[in-house]
Amino acid sequence: MNRKRLAFIIIIVIIVATGGIISTYLLYQIGFFFNPGNRYDWQNLDYMETPFINKSYINAWNEGYSESDNCPWGFTHNGLDFFFNHSAPVLAMAPGQVWSIDFVDTGAAENKYHIRISIRFSREIELRYGFEPWTNNENDARKQLEQLQIKVGDWVNNGDKIADFVAYNESAHIHFDIDLNGNQVCPKDYFSDDAYNKTMDLIHFYNSSWGMCYS
Structure with a gap:
């Protein structure tokens, strides 16, 4: 076998191997290999709880x-916004594995820095908590990272x-959404029935005629 042919075969093998590694990584990222075993019932999520202990920890529903x-x-919005008081505890709403924690510079004129946490419940479902402390000061925003109780x-x-909430003004909140595939x-x-009722009680405390979701 001449050197050119050998080099060509080596290159093909490297490409195939690299492609396999990349494919495996991408499959991992989307939860293809995720399996919580017997830790909890992950076949159906109908027992999600609220992220707050009681509504006194929340100061608005917008x-x-x-x-x-x-x-x-008046605008499209892909989740629920919980306006936690400063230092209020933020609780996990469902079981799962902490999949990612990202400190994000959004580039926005205000509310520049977010901390985005994804907790995977199953191969199909991720629960995502977006901490928005509402500050353009990076050092201030990183104080929220310091409050995290998870990794x-x-x-x-x-x-x-998950953490005690860090709020720098009344616009600070947690944006919660569910990602399904x-x-x-x-x-x-x-939600569990009780948690749904607690959430609706919170919503109606601030806006008596509002629903949770609109098509």
């Missing part, structure tokens, strides 16, 4: 889930503390 601008807040790879249960969906059907 946006729920909406697929269009046909909603009280990537940890397993959490309903009610485990790459699409954000209305969280309504994933």
